[in-house]
Amino acid sequence: MIDLYTYRTSNGRKASIMLEEIGLPYELHVVDITRGEQDAKAFRAINPNGRIPAIIDRDGPGGEPFALFESGAILMYLADKTGRLLPPADQPTARYRVIEWLMFQMGGVGPIFGQAFHFLHQTPDDAPEDAIAYGKARYGAEVLRLCRVMEARLGESRFLGGDGYSIADIACFPWVALHRWFEIDLASLPNLAIWVETIGARSAVQRGMDIPSREQLRT
Numbered sequence: 296m297i298d299l300y301t302y303r304t305s306n307g308r309k310a311s312i313m314l315e316e317i318g319l320p321y322e323l324h325v326v327d328i329t330r331g332e333q334d335a336k337a338f339r340a341i342n343p344n345g346r347i348p349a350i351i352d353r354d355g356p357g358g359e360p361f362a363l364f365e366s367g368a369i370l371m372y373l374a375d376k377t378g379r380l381l382p383p384a385d386q387p388t389a390r391y392r393v394i395e396w397l398m399f400q401m402g403g404v405g406p407i408f409g410q411a412f413h414f415l416h417q418t419p420d421d422a423p424e425d426a427i428a429y430g431k432a433r434y435g436a437e438v439l440r441l442c443r444v445m446e447a448r449l450g451e452s453r454f455l456g457g458d459g460y461s462i463a464d465i466a467c468f469p470w471v472a473l474h475r476w477f478e479i480d481l482a483s484l485p486n487l488a489i490w491v492e493t494i495g496a497r498s499a500v501q502r503g504m505d506i507p508s509r510e511q512l513r514t
Contacts (some may be wrong), residue, residue, distance in 0.1 A: 296320050296321065296322060296353045296354070297314060297319055297320070297321035297322070297350050297351070297352055297353070297373075298321070298322050298350060298351040298353065299314060299321045299322065299323055299506075300324045300326050300338065300341060300347055300348060300349045300351075301323070301324075301325070301326065301335065301346065301347045301348040301349075301351055301506065302325065302326050302328050302347050303505065303507060303509075303512070304328070304347065305408070305469035305470045305472075305473065306347065306348060306366050306371070306406070306468070306469075307347050307348045307366075307468055308350070308503055308504050308506070309346035309366045309369075309370060309465055309507035310350065310366055310369050311348075311457070311501030311502075311503040311504075312465050312468070312469070312499065312500050312502075313370050313373050313374075313380070313462065313465055313503065314373070314503070315499035315500070315503040315504070316379070316380065316497075316499040316500075316503070317373060317374075317377045317379050317380070317508075319377065320404075321350075322502075323506065323511065325337055325507045325511060325512065326347050326413070327512070328347065329358065330372075331452075331465075333346060333347060336432075341362045341364065341404050342362075342364035343364075344364060344365075346364070348364075348366055348436045349362065349363065349364040349368055349369075349470065350362070350363050350364075350372075350373075351363075351412070351495060352372075352376070361402070366401075366405075366466070366483070367397055367398070367400070367401045367466065368398065370465060371464040371468060373398070373464065374462050380461050380462050380465070381393055381462050382395075382461075383472075384478070386458045389450065389456075389457060392456050392457055392458065393456030393461045393462060394401040394463075395456075395463075396448075396455040396456050396463035396466075397463045397466050398465070398469070399455075399463075399467075400442075400463065400466035400483070401466070402468045403441055404441055404467055405466075405470065405471050406440055407434055407437045407438055407441060408441075408470045408473075408477065409426045410434045410476070410479055411428070411435055412436035412473075412476065412490060413432075413463060414430035414431045414434055414435075415426055415435075415476065415477065415478070416476065418430075419487070421501075422433065435477070435478070438477050438479065442471070442479055442484055442487060443484070445456065445467065445471070445484075445486075445487050445490075446484045446485075446486050446487045447486075449486035449487055449489070449490050450486045452506070454490070455490075457458045457465060458507075460494075460497075461511055462495060463509060464490075464494055465500075467497070468494045468500065469504065470502070471487065471490075472491060472494075472495060473492055474491070480496060
């Protein structure tokens with residue numbers, strides 16, 4: 296059994312999609328970041344960085360409970376635990392190609408898309424207009440650049456990590472799925488548009504994108 300600590304964010308959805316894809320049983324623990332629950336002492340004991348998602352594998356290595364934070368590490372751990380969605384160590388070229396694109400998300404897509412979202416939708420009322428305009432232009436341009444990198448990759452390969460669906464796709468999808476919020480014109484990125492449609496049609500992805508559900512947030 297996996298304990299999943301998460302909220303309705305792109306980073307959180309990476310973990311819930313993964314758990315839905317691999318079919319491991321898990322118990323959901325909502326960490327309401329709008330109420331500061333990520334700073335609670337109990338959660339900080341699981342993730343000292345105070346960010347979601349985090350997991351506890353009750354049957355971790357050696358049969359002992361194992362806590363893990365950072366969404367990329369969680370994806371790799373669950374992939375290795377189940378032997379799914381990441382090529383094994385005896386296929387190093389394929390494995391590191393997937394890890395390469397996972398790191399692309401962790402180091403690029405996540406931080407840049409997150410900053411773009413802030414300047415587009417979350418700036419305080421008293422923020423200087425010139426600072427907001429600069430932030431929108433700076434991070435908006437970088438979001439588009441990253442999308443063009445994915446567009447080029449998907450012109451060579453069906454999925455980001457290669458011919459097979461992998462944790463690299465799971466990592467990137469929850470961000471790109473919000474393309475309208477980032478003012479991304481998918482019509483100008485046809486390969487990326489097909490990829491979004493393909494990934495979004497997966498039933499496990501649809502379930503994972505809705506965890507926690509809005510109903511669960513009200514309970």
